[in-house]
Amino acid sequence: MSDTNTSTIRRSSARVKETPEQRARKQKIQLTAGIVVAVLLILLGLYIQTQNPKGAYIWMIGLGFGYTLQRSRFCFTASMRDPILTGSTDLTKAVIIALALASIGYMALQMKLTGVDLSNLGTENLKDVSKLPGHVRAVGVHTVIGGFIFGIGAVISGGCASGTFMRMGEGFVQQWIAIIFFIAGSVIGMVLMPIVQASPILYQKNPVYLPQLLGGWVPAIIVQFGLLFALYVLADWYGKKKAGEL
């Protein structure tokens, strides 16, 4: 479609913004800058390693997150916003796939510690589920309220948490503004938290761990992957339906 040399769509000549010479020069500049930046990032990694025993590794993975998010145009915000706003569920499905793959990994990491029959849970080595790999954290009304307003904020500002950082790197001034207020909001949130945590209606401190809740790894695996699969099929059907309607 767009790989052919000659365009198949008849239109007036291309809206020329730059001459070919200008383009070539600008591209060479960016490419050279990219190589310089890459070298600097390696050097920065070496510095971070002197400050943190695992620093270079963490740095490498962080760069990987940023590079991957940008190159694949991955967007968590869009995965939740597009089904409603544009009828597209491509990213929704992509997020579900990512969740499923990550679930396989976390399942293995956790099962190794809990035991297949969860018998290690509650023993000396593993008293608390929140010590397991993963963010196994408290759930309650605070989660619902927090998620709800986070969702509003992410769609309005044009990017969620990871998306904001990614777009800062891409050069979006809007996200450079958003992060300032994201930080301000975080301070407000931190001040609110002790108050929220004191309310038994809004907050209860115990995480809810699916294998414990559902009575074992087998039901947890069936429910988790079953739900993800069902949601994938639903997203697929919905996306196709929306495209067909238009």
Add this chain to the structure above:
Amino acid sequence: MDEKKKYPFHEKYFKKEWSYATGSVLLAMLALALVIVTGGSWGVTGPLGMWGGKFLELIGINADSWKAYNGSLATYNFWKDQTAITDLGIVLGAFLSVLLATQFKIKKIKSMKNVWAAVLGGLLMGIGARLALGCNIGAFFTALPAFSLNGWVFWISIFTGAAVGSQLLKKYFM
């Protein structure tokens, strides 16, 4: 289109965007690679409150005495904070990506609507992430796959919020 033929290697390996599926696989693998080696899962918003607190201290407000911080600002070290390192990594990793693809451009503010959207959106996300104990990564992407119920609850909540946000976006910020 001529450029694609002139520099096919650059086009293929540094410019052509990756599929969403590639993104899915890489993000999941990187997240797992992180937790396997460090024990700590990928998160994004944790440090933000600390950075804000540090700023307040800088301008003379003793935030560390607040219950929210409880002395934690005094011992906060950016480079010892895994999440802070990965946050910076996301910014610079994305920057490197666009530079190598020769697609970097500073996107300036087009209208005041964009500014208000950033202000309001940022505030809501900041408060929301603290309340939910995490964001789309820490309370979702590394919580749901960890078989934690808060991940599922957060997902439903953020979906609902996104629906409301979409209507607000159309009405006020477009």
Add this chain to the structure above:
Amino acid sequence: MAEQTLDCLGEACPVPLIKTQKALEKMAVGDVLIVDIDHSCAMKNVPDWARSVGYNVEIEEVAEGEWNIIIEKTK
């Protein structure tokens, strides 16, 4: 076979796609819409959507970080 341009430079994420959808609704079959964008999300989600409804789509990178998405309303 009318040709219309849509300037979406500086627009945040879903806006280019929404504006594109609205513009195409009003156009006749055979018309061509050229969308000017500088958002990396849009250079993927706009063509993806247009192809999913069966239109002819081409993407041209016209400057660093700027694309023209050319959509022919084929039905």
